[in-house]
Amino acid sequence: MNAEKKSYNSDFLIIGSGIAGLSFALKAANHFKEASVTIITKSEKSESNTKYAQGGIATVWNETVDSFEQHIEDTLVAGDGLCDEDVVKMVVEDAPARLRELMEWGAIFDKTSKGDFSLGREGGHSQDRILHHQDLTGAEIERALIAQVDKTENIQFLTHHFAIDLITEHQVKKRQTSVLEKITCYGAYVLDEKRNVVKTFAAKVTMLASGGNGQVYFTTTNPVVATGDGIAMAYRAMAEVSEVEFIQFHPTALYNPGEYPAFLISEAVRGAGAILRDYYGNRFMHKYDVREELASRDIVARAIDHELKISGMPNVYLDCTHLEYETFKNHFPNITEKCLTLGIDVRKDFIPVSPAAHYICGGVNVNKKGKTSIKNLYGAGEVTRTGLHGANRLASNSLLEGIVFAHRAFENLTQRFDKIKTPKNIPDWNDSGVVKNMEKILITHDRNEVKTIMSNYVGIVRSNERLLRAERKLHVLFEDNKRLYDHSELSVDLCELRNLITTAFLITRFSKARKENRGGFHNVDLIKKEL
Numbered sequence: 001m002n003a004e005k006k007s008y009n010s011d012f013l014i015i016g017s018g019i020a021g022l023s024f025a026l027k028a029a030n031h032f033k034e035a036s037v038t039i040i041t042k043s044e045k046s047e048s049n050t051k052y053a054q055g056g057i058a059t060v061w062n063e064t065v066d067s068f069e070q071h072i073e074d075t076l077v078a079g080d081g082l083c084d085e086d087v088v089k090m091v092v093e094d095a096p097a098r099l100r101e102l103m104e105w106g107a108i109f110d111k112t113s114k115g116d117f118s119l120g121r122e123g124g125h126s127q128d129r130i131l132h133h134q135d136l137t138g139a140e141i142e143r144a145l146i147a148q149v150d151k152t153e154n155i156q157f158l159t160h161h162f163a164i165d166l167i168t169e170h171q172v173k174k175r176q177t178s179v180l181e182k183i184t185c186y187g188a189y190v191l192d193e194k195r196n197v198v199k200t201f202a203a204k205v206t207m208l209a210s211g212g213n214g215q216v217y218f219t220t221t222n223p224v225v226a227t228g229d230g231i232a233m234a235y236r237a238m239a240e241v242s243e244v245e246f247i248q249f250h251p252t253a254l255y256n257p258g259e260y261p262a263f264l265i266s267e268a269v270r271g272a273g274a275i276l277r278d279y280y281g282n283r284f285m286h287k288y289d290v291r292e293e294l295a296s297r298d299i300v301a302r303a304i305d306h307e308l309k310i311s312g313m314p315n316v317y318l319d320c321t322h323l324e325y326e327t328f329k330n331h332f333p334n335i336t337e338k339c340l341t342l343g344i345d346v347r348k349d350f351i352p353v354s355p356a357a358h359y360i361c362g363g364v365n366v367n368k369k370g371k372t373s374i375k376n377l378y379g380a381g382e383v384t385r386t387g388l389h390g391a392n393r394l395a396s397n398s399l400l401e402g403i404v405f406a407h408r409a410f411e412n413l414t415q416r417f418d419k420i421k422t423p424k425n426i427p428d429w430n431d432s433g434v435v436k437n438m439e440k441i442l443i444t445h446d447r448n449e450v451k452t453i454m455s456n457y458v459g460i461v462r463s464n465e466r467l468l469r470a471e472r473k474l475h476v477l478f479e480d481n482k483r484l485y486d487h488s489e490l491s492v493d494l495c496e497l498r499n500l501i502t503t504a505f506l507i508t509r510f511s512k513a514r515k516e517n518r519g520g521f522h523n524v525d526l527i528k529k530e531l
């Protein structure tokens, strides 16, 4: 470690640069003009789940054919009885205003030749209500938000800065905290990867916007940054975490062995009329749900999983051959292009697909104001459990959740920011006694092992025996990793492994504790109880 400055102070510290972190940063910086806003992100500016979002953002835009009530109802049905109805109502009703803001920030959404927004349909939606930018909606949102952030003077945007742990009484007063006391967050310890130094970022307000954890599974649509760091950090700091057992598996990732992360074939493709066929070319969704291909994700993913188990084959197919090619290509240029690079011409070839881990519905508990159970720690986006998704997220509701909760957190802070004191006497990171890790290969092995355990035992369909096995194996990994972590010089790989193991543990433990099947959660040893 070198001897450069290690301690920094800002009014707002934002961990993550997806839709939730960036939109919160813009609001905070533009409203509190004198305040300092720091965004830290572990990779490049735009690298995030947001960047890969294809389908779009759900919102009731055309009230002559759609209504808030229908969007609310669709969300509640997908959530299978576990949504918080008040939260669903709040998010759905906030949506048009938040979308208008995104447009004011420069995000462009597709329009029809008549100049109206081109609204797409996805599984579980009873109306066309998905605003999109071709099949690259997330990349367009990141482009627009980053352009705004870059021209906002009081925002400092630091890339390759990895948040290791939140700072609470545990570090400041050097004592063990308890879940029963009121804990306060004072910022975070952050590894500056390029300079190899752990910095102290003290802050009045910390916003956790660090996204999801798809990387705990082998097959996932999530980029490599999605390692559950935020959930693990918050859990270690004793924040309340819940409903992490509800992992959403996307039914149709492109089956292309060796490609990680898996390329997504957006749900909007089924919304546009694509048909699922088994390995031998037969349709099968009618056996599982009257909505067939447009049933919600949990149902379609389980149906495919079942078909794969029966056939013993690695994939099913998505048939787009009957769709009008020019329209398809215009709406899905990225997917069309990707298929072509693999020799798949959607005019005559079926697209091979299989399910992949895609989204975590639970996470760090936040209330309607984006507040976690820890004082001055807010949360927004995929890292959180808000009550919007219940047991299964409705397609295209998550980008929306991110901007709505970033806004709600900001609104709450307009009431109380002035009363928050600047944290003082925050100790620097203590790295005495650590040595350089000469066996990095152990980290790679363990990372693969977490993924293997989770894919084999805590996948789409679980059982009591599988969950027990997962827990036992994760325990061994946890102990091995703790030894390595306590004695080694820190690296991003090592910290991510620690977080992957913690998140995997939480998913497994919460799965064991759940005593009924709901939405995306299915344990063959349980039945579904009516609420």
Ligand SMILES: Cc1cc2nc3c(=O)[nH]c(=O)nc-3n(C[C@H](O)[C@H](O)[C@H](O)COP(=O)(O)OP(=O)(O)OC[C@H]3O[C@@H](n4cnc5c(N)ncnc54)[C@H](O)[C@@H]3O)c2cc1C
Pocket (backbone or CB within 6 Å): 015, 016, 017, 018, 019, 020, 021, 040, 041, 042, 043, 045, 046, 047, 048, 049, 050, 051, 052, 053, 054, 055, 056, 057, 058, 137, 138, 161, 162, 163, 164, 209, 210, 211, 212, 221, 222, 223, 225, 229, 230, 264, 358, 359, 380, 381, 382, 383, 395, 396, 397, 398, 399, 400, 402
């Ligand atoms: C392929 C794909 C397609 C999708 N399509 C859609 C869609 O069409 N519509 C929809 O609504 N949703 C979609 N989703 C889900 C949606 O993209 C995400 O839920 C949403 O973008 C999450 O936003 P976020 O801001 O919470 O997190 P993210 O966008 O994931 O951002 C998290 C940020 O935190 C950073 N970070 C993480 N850990 C640390 C750390 N320790 N230190 C510093 N920085 C850290 C990351 O680098 C990243 O910048 C899709 C997801 C994927 C993967």
